[in-house]
Amino acid sequence: MELLVNISLLFMLSLTVIAVVRLKSLFAIVMLFGIYSLLSAMIFIALDAVDVAFTEAAVGAGISTVLMLATLVTTGRWEKKSSRSSFLPLLIVSITGAALVWGTLDMPEYGNPDNPAHHHVADRYIEQSPEEIGIPNMVTSVLASYRGFDTLGEVIVVFTALIGVLSLLQVRTPPSVAETPLRNENRKLSRPYPVLQVVALVMMPFIILFALYVQFHGDFGPGGGFQAGVIFAVAFILYTLTYGLDDALALTPVSVLKALAAGGVLIYGGTGVVSMLLGGNFLDYNVLSSNPVSGQHIGIIVIELGVGITVASVLICAFYAFMTRALPDQGQKG
């Protein structure tokens, strides 16, 4: 049965990809990319990677799709007919693909427990992490503790990407207080989607509650800082889409977001420095408390918080920068 699910999901993925290659309407391509992400997240669930499925759905079907759509608004929705011949790319792709397939023939069979990939460190993570770190979700303990350096690097990459985006695109400054009454008056006159606004308003607190649940329940179930950060960002994206950029900017000013993005990285790095001051290695949480296991607990909760804050504020801020380009005069329009 699991085999059948797996095969049909892979089949649907291939169909989606073929459609993406053939279509010329970029809007349709981006919508299909959303489907592609949802499907691959479903495959991750079928392959037991629940944490990864969480992240992929959030990032691929959520954030990436929204950012691509925002880009399409400024760049136009049709792909021009290419003057280039498609023969050479096809040849290169076929040769590369054939070489890769040839390479898989030497790979060990899929799913065999004796495969070399499942031994060495993986055994240790599975057998000892519940005792050493004391939390049931092995992915979180590997992510936050055993491979804490790596994760710190990733958080810094995300932060750097925000710097890049902000140096390329400006976020609009919201209108001053003097203009605000007029704007509100305008909005009352032409409320674009009252039903959506009500639904969004009802959902906002629950989304944020859910994000907090994912953030702090990440030790016990699928979830953690990365996923919770994206969910926070999704809440504000929904608000921006239904109420307009100006209201969202009034709610979360860009200066605060920038400070939070840097602050998250600081919390993460600071935990490492504190553990050094207490006599351990960098990011060695054992020394944070008299009992190593509760030290690990404290360390993981703190650094996951840092990750969550950084990811959320980076994504919200990047989204605002994109919206500034995509919907420049939404304040007047309502």
Add this chain to the structure above:
Amino acid sequence: MFATATIALLVIMCLALVRAFRGPKIFDRILAVNMFGTKTVLLIAVYGFLTGRPEFLDLGIFYALINFVGVIAALKFIERLEFYDEREER
């Protein structure tokens, strides 16, 4: 019983996928994506019961959410594009 439900959901997803490919209008595609997302949520729920570990329903909650936000974003940007033309989407 869960196996039957899983197969039925996969068939429904395939049918929605066909509509997403064929268009013809962009709104048809968005509708198909919306339906596809709903069925994915149900598939996650049923698959959890099928494998005997139905505790990952958090994912289902989140998929429902992300699907909604995706559809709203698509509509919002379409509205802005002012590019609705009678051309068939191919």
Add this chain to the structure above:
Amino acid sequence: MDSFFNEVISGALGRYNYWVVIFLMMSGFYVVIGSTNLVKKIVGLNIFQTSVFILYISIGKINGGTAPIVWANAERYSNPLPHVLILTAIVVGVATTALGLSLIMRIKHAYNTVEEDEILAISLEEDEDE
């Protein structure tokens, strides 16, 4: 002869998902090198990236295993290491996608097009003018 066919079939069953993933990867690659529209290239890049993720996760799957979260009834768990690697890779992926898309927006602003060959033609003209 029979044993040869049996070997081929069992080999194919053990590797079919690697092959599908390679097909997906190559389609993404084809979009990147074959199309001239920059936004479509980004979509192709994302497809390529996601199929690499699927490859990693399928390497981590163990038959009869379950998700690597401690569970009383579990016989064995799938390998958590690829999950960690891919989880962080996905978030870095969205960060780079955002950067790429904002570059495309600037290119549209500067050249008024996002088609690769038109941009090349414009910048060649500018070079000749100088």
Add this chain to the structure above:
Amino acid sequence: MDVVTDLISWIFLGLGIFLGLTGAFGLLRFPDFYTRVHAASISDTLCTACFIFGLAFQSGFNLVTAKLFIILILLWLTGPAASHALVRAAHTAGLKPITENSD
């Protein structure tokens, strides 16, 4: 007792499968966008409910059931809202429904 709950959840799941397939065929076979929305969104709402009830009878009273009902509420909130917004956007964009005189 077990037989009864199994039977009830079978009935719910069967109904859900039937409604889901109806909606999917409607999405595929109906002539224009507005009729497709009709087919997809109406069947979707009840289909979701049937699936969730069918699964809830299987799981009994625990956290899983609570999560199932959260999913149900969320889908009931977002599904109709999304359909409404979709039709409204299509109408604003000038998409004409097929009427008796249009052919």
